[in-house]
Amino acid sequence: MHGRLKVKTTEEQKAEKHREQQKKLVAYRMGMKKIALSRSSDSYDPESFAISAQLLCVNPDIYTLWNYRKEVALLQRNSQNDSESEEFINFLNREVDLTEQCLLSNPKSYGSWYHRYWILMIHPQPNWEKEFNLCTKYITYDDRNFHCWDYRRLLVNKIGITLPVELKFSTDRLNNNFSNYSSWHYRSTLRxxxxxxxxxxxxxxxxxxxxxxxxxxxxxxxxxxxxxxxxxxxxxxxxxxxxxxxxxxxxxxxxxxxxxxxxxxxxxxxxxxxxxxxxxxxxxxxxxxxxxxxxxxxxxxxxxxxxxx
CATH class of the missing domain: 1.25.40.120 (Protein prenylyltransferase)
Incomplete structure (x- = not known):
């Protein structure tokens, strides 16, 4: 009838959703194909590199793309006369920023956490203090995020956190929520x-x-x-x-x-x-x-x- 908003039927909604999925699938396949072709060369293609970032922001669990970005990072390091150059440091900082974008969409992404740590391990000036604070923030949001607990365990020795301080943090989190496998497991690794x-x-x-x-x-x-x-x-x-x-x-x-x-x-x-x-x-x-x-x-x-x- 006139003046009424047309409501789509269930079948129409399914068909529209399917069309949208097909568009995304085509774009994904084209992007992955372009990246695969560019990986065979000794230098990287900036366009393919940008596409990989876009795909990871949508789905940060595509390990192939993280591995591709690691390869590019090593190419960048080897191409520099000085591995501590400002250009290389800026490149690594952008990688760290990318992982943070991915973690915002999926805080429990294996690939994002691992890539972040890997990048910081080759970073000439890693900010471990910032990483530790990031862990605390994510655990406060969701103390069942075992990826973040594992990441925190890697960082403790990097910044010299003492055992009593970390035990207190663990105790506080458990007192806040006893029902937490990740917190209990983390505590078992402390001492x-x-x-x-x-x-x-x-x-x-x-x-x-x-x-x-x-x-x-x-x-x-x-x-x-x-x-x-x-x-x-x-x-x-x-x-x-x-x-x-x-x-x-x-x-x-x-x-x-x-x-x-x-x-x-x-x-x-x-x-x-x-x-x-x-x-x-x-x-x-x-x-x-x-x-x-x-x-x-x-x-x-x-x-x-x-x-x-």
């Missing part, structure tokens, strides 16, 4: 567990699992802490009792039962009486976590076999 720090790590992760027993990330970190032989038998027994109390509050939480299995697995080495409790916990798991019933039954067989020996 080796010993008698001076294991109590601190245990208190932190124990607080996390008691706050949210259903979240799996802290439980995996707890398992890593429990795997260290430095943890005393007495402490393991205390933890087992604590988890018994927690299970009364959260009877349907499989992670509590699993933690009790991990603890009894080490306690069995010093006291065979814990085998019975271990069998009990795995039997309960076969009912609570039926998806992994076969796995728990295998563990039960091993525990029963150990009980007979």
């Amino acid at each position: 080796k567990l010993d008698e001076n720090c294991i109590e601190e790590e245990l208190n932190l992760v124990q607080s996390a699992v008691f706050t949210d027993p259903a979240d799996s990330s802290a439980w995996f970190y707890l398992r890593w802490v429990l795997s260290h032989p430095i943890l005393s038998i007495q402490k393991r027994q205390e933890l087992l009792e604590a988890f018994e109390e927690l299970q009364e509050l959260e009877p349907d939480c499989k992670w509590i039962l699993l933690a009790k299995c991990w603890l009894t697995g080490s306690l069995v080495l010093s006291d065979k009486e814990y085998i019975d409790r271990r069998i009990q916990f795995y039997s309960e798991l076969t009912k609570l976590d039926k998806l992994r019933k076969g796995q728990y039954e295998d563990y039960l067989k091993l525990a029963e076999k150990k009980m007979k020996t």
Whole structure:
């Protein structure tokens, strides 16, 4: 009817979307073909280089294009009489700027983070302090960005950040959000567990699992802490009792039962009486976590076999 805005049908929308995709695909193929032809020469084609930047801004996960830009960077360095020339430094700075544009569209792009670090490693005047601040900013935006955590780990030694400072940052991020595999993993890379720090790590992760027993990330970190032989038998027994109390509050939480299995697995080495409790916990798991019933039954067989020996 007159005066009414025509609304496109679902089929029309699909057809229009398909046409747009086809246009982009044609442009992408033409761009990639031109870049492939230019890679065979000893010098680079500025037009192809510009096209690669445009394509990466749309999709920063095309590794071929990042590799192409690395080749050009090396050509530029080899063509300079002075590898610290202003021209070469400006070229590298533009590469760093490009990766930042790509990270804005996809903060979890493997290729962008790796290319950024690679460029800075050949940069005569890398600004590691700026990179470290960038990491902090991105982690604040999304503390589950494990690419950024890995990048931060590479930078810590570059700018001389002390262990206490970085541990505090890690603790602050975990207190902000316990449910974070990346933060827990990063913390495990900062230092080796010993008698001076294991109590601190245990208190932190124990607080996390008691706050949210259903979240799996802290439980995996707890398992890593429990795997260290430095943890005393007495402490393991205390933890087992604590988890018994927690299970009364959260009877349907499989992670509590699993933690009790991990603890009894080490306690069995010093006291065979814990085998019975271990069998009990795995039997309960076969009912609570039926998806992994076969796995728990295998563990039960091993525990029963150990009980007979």
